[in-house]
Amino acid sequence: MFQQQLRQHQWESFSRNSMFERNLAIRIFIYVMYGFLALEMLGFGFFLDKILLQTDTYERAIDTFNSFLPYIFVFDFVVKFIFKTKESMQIIPYLTLPIKRNLLFDFLLRKEFTNIWNFYILFLVIPFAFKAVMPFYSFPATVLYVLLIYLLCITNSLVLNIINNLISRSFWFYIVAAIRVTFPFFLVFVCKIKLGYYLTLLVDMYLNYNLWIYAAFAVIFAALWFINRLQMRSILYYELQGDKIDKISSFSSLTFLNKFGTIGDFISLELKMIFRSPRLKQKTVFPGILINGFFFYMLYSADNVFAVGGQFFFFFYGIFSIGFLGLVMGQFLFTSESSFFDGLASRKASIFELLKSKYILYSSYSLLITLLLLIPAFQGKINALLLLSLFFYVIGSIYFLIFQNAVYNKTYLDLFDKGMFNWEGTSGNTFIISMFVMFVPVVLLVILNVIFGEIVTCCFMLFTGLVFTLTSKYWLAWTYKRFLKRKHKNMEGFRSN
Amino acid sequence: MELQIQNLIKKFGNNIALNISELNIPKGTLLGLVGNNGAGKTTLFRLILDLLKADNGYVLNNGLDVSKSEFWKSHTGSFIDSRFLIEFLTPEEYLYFVGEAYGLNKETVNERLQPFSRFMNNEIFGHKKYIRNFSSGNKQKIGIIAAMMIHPEILILDEPFNFLDPSSQIEIRDIILKMNQEFNTTVLISSHNLSYTTDISSRIILLENGIVKKDLNNSADVLTELNEYFILQTNV
Known part of the structure; x- marks a missing residue:
């Protein structure tokens, strides 16, 4: 029975x-x-x-x-x-x-x-x-x-x-x-x-x-x-x-972040959150190592999969590898803080600083991966211009899109709940934005590549990427202003545990 | 003898969370467990319910070692926290399911829910909501009701007054007392509310750092004694 x-x-x-x-x-x-x-x-x-x-x-x-x-x-x-x-x-x-x-x-x-x-x-x-x-x-x-x-x-x-x-x-x-x-x-x-x-x-x-x-x-x-x-x-x-x-993991020793004031404090908080929350750790640490490890493996393998699989595969994998942290954590913008968001919102430090710190952290991660990828680039495994374009495309255009989750996310996320295929904390909006971010920019690149070739595609990525990177201060402020308009509605959702 | 604890030790890493050499709780006792945070109250309850593995010693429930037999579950009702609720069910579905697990049909469950109608305050049934969408207070109520409606011989409630509004606290205090008197149920409750605990308990155990500091039969001056103990602790 x-x-x-x-x-x-x-x-x-x-x-x-x-x-x-x-x-x-x-x-x-x-x-x-x-x-x-x-x-x-x-x-x-x-x-x-x-x-x-x-x-x-x-x-x-x-x-x-x-x-x-x-x-x-x-x-x-x-x-x-x-x-x-x-x-x-x-x-x-x-x-x-x-x-x-x-x-x-x-x-x-x-x-x-x-x-x-x-x-x-x-x-x-x-x-x-x-x-x-x-x-x-x-x-x-x-x-x-x-x-x-x-x-x-x-x-x-x-x-x-x-x-x-x-x-x-x-x-x-x-x-x-x-x-x-x-x-x-x-x-x-x-x-x-x-x-x-x-x-x-x-x-x-x-x-x-x-x-x-x-x-x-x-x-x-x-x-x-x-x-x-x-x-x-x-x-x-x-x-x-x-x-x-x-x-507890020994992350309290990141004292150099203290030099950066509130931004440093928020970066430190984010890192502690990632490494101490089973849910976020499961989504970021091992998959991150695996995805980047596999990227390098494929670049160095005898039959380079990218050469066989074509540009779509390379664009898709390149964006995912360089922007991995931002793409994963960007889905949970502010929902990852949902259990203590009231506390953050009622304190002196601005949520705008939190948003900026997240952008800096995810961009730093992307920079680190790009620097590592410079090794295969110097060895002729990847086109250096393509790599540079991908980097700016990720930290500019892609992060601009994924950061829109900060405006629309309004669900509670249990940081200590495990399970990778766990829908809690992921709303319909998150899903749509994430799918859009994952596929639309890549499809656009493939179309450009087919019609105009690699150089034009790289220039497009570099140009749009640079525009969004250089204006990041302004679009982050714009995103924050839009978040403020929905703040109470979102915060109500954060409390729905 | 209803519950018997012998040489029970539980460690978390190097910390000894609980160390009770001997504790007997006879049938019909209404035992209040008090102590500061981290005293070992919930750990003791979890060991009694075989939710933790003891490093040493054992718990006998009606003579059955809880870690070796599961028959004790049929006469034991408990609520520890909201993780023990099935959150994707409605309260009605959940209570009928629990009833069925204890061999109660829907009619009997409905009948046994009658005494809780004031406690539920029209906030639980008929709202077409899953348990996960209820407030912490109402989740607490659902858990308590599920544990009590089976009329267990042993009832274990961890911090039953938590999250409840004052009216509900008074209501549940009276229901617990009534169940203890009417069915001679052995009740174990833990609470930080010294007043309510001393109001209804026939025996009070004060835990501190996993050790039984005081084992008191309830009397008029127990509340004063407990208050003095905790004030002293604050000063230390």
Whole structure:
């Protein structure tokens, strides 16, 4: 009976999410976006066999795909690590009720079977499997292949849960996550092991109904399930007492910021907030390292993805890499301060100074990344003019757009609530502005690049970027004035916790 | 014996948050737990509810070690804080769900909610609002009602007077007392409100730095004694 109730609650927690509460248009927009992504993956899956055959790696597309599986699941791991919500704290309300804890733990684990993050990949795999598996095997084998990918996704999630639980114990366990991500690359590129080849053999045995493969997979899956279950009990106690033993990070030593007066104080506050709030830390620190690390990796990799993927990919990635902190934190302009905004607003220091300090901090971050990117620029990996243009485009045009969130954001954000794919603190306005900022400037650049070429695009970025950078003082003041007009309405929203 | 605590130690890092060598709470006791912030009141409640793992010792609820058995949950009602509410449900849905977990049908739940009608003050039901959209005071009321409507043998309420308006504080004080007298419920409440606590408690325990400093049977001069203790602490 409780299983049914819990399943119903699971659905209600999604369908009654505060993000959907206010705006029907946003709800429809999100469904359309999800639908579009699903259709895009389905379409890609339909033609994937042809694309894979062109790579000439193996004779059959299915073998090529199987040889890519380690990398696909590295991608899957990274995506889940960043976006998938950690579930354990969701059972707190049930802990004191007469419901057996093991039942709750099993319920949480069983949720993996219906979690969107464990079957999004099937939109790609199902059409592909029917085109690439069926001709060589049979219909039941095709279904088994889809099932295998689905179960591998769940297995990946079970591994992720174990690593996430370890990370919540100690920051050092991020190393385990890094090992999980780099291990396949290490095997292939350092140990020179033909990982892809062995995987094609294993999957082939699986599709030929080799019972040993099934048994081995069942044992691994059961072991991971069991470890998860064991970990959940101890991690639950740990999470419930977590706030009592959290050690503060040593950021109080940023004394040089004192020289900059109020602005320095606000920058220091922002940094402390990022590093001490589990929610913000989760959204910024690891993804920041990963995104920039990957950017450098791609620049130095033998087959430069940017050369293959074209300018859209480079513009998009370049903007995201250079402006990462501003783009992530800009979404939460003033909502990140929502729990103490009343205190800030009633004190002597002006909110305008807070806005300026945020701009300075995010721009400093962008400058740091740009300076690091100068190394590959000097080595001829990136065009220096393009890099410079991107930098100004980010700190000028892009930040101008993202800072408009300061005017429209009016939701409460719990800094100590975890979960990357957590909609709390993100309103419809935030969503629209963020989507606009992420895609419109990039699409504009691509259009310019196609019509006028790279030099003109760079000049456009440099010009608009410089205009917005040099006038930042004025548009920040303009943004602040517009915020003041909506101040009381926004602050009412901040208090809605 | 209703609740029995033996050699209970809980540490957070190197700090000993709670250290109780022995504490017995017989059936029908209305125990008030007082102490300054960080004294260990909530930690004790969480250990009694198996929400924390003790570093040493155990808690027996009706003879059952709470960390080894879960049967004690069927006769124990509690409310610690709003995290224990299911915030995406309406109050009606939540209370019916809790009722169902304790084997109560909707009619029985409705019947058992009657004594709380004044306490709810028309602010809880029929508003078509999810719990997350209620004020802290009303969330507190929903949690308290959910813990009490199951008529538990042991009731644990952490700071029940917090966030409540004066009328509601008086109302809940009387409801707690009535439940204790009518059903012989063992009640454990923690509070910073010395006046209300001494008004209703038959026994008062003063915790300080995780240690039981005073274990007092309620009498006319208990409030004075407690006041003197805290004044002395302020001067120190």
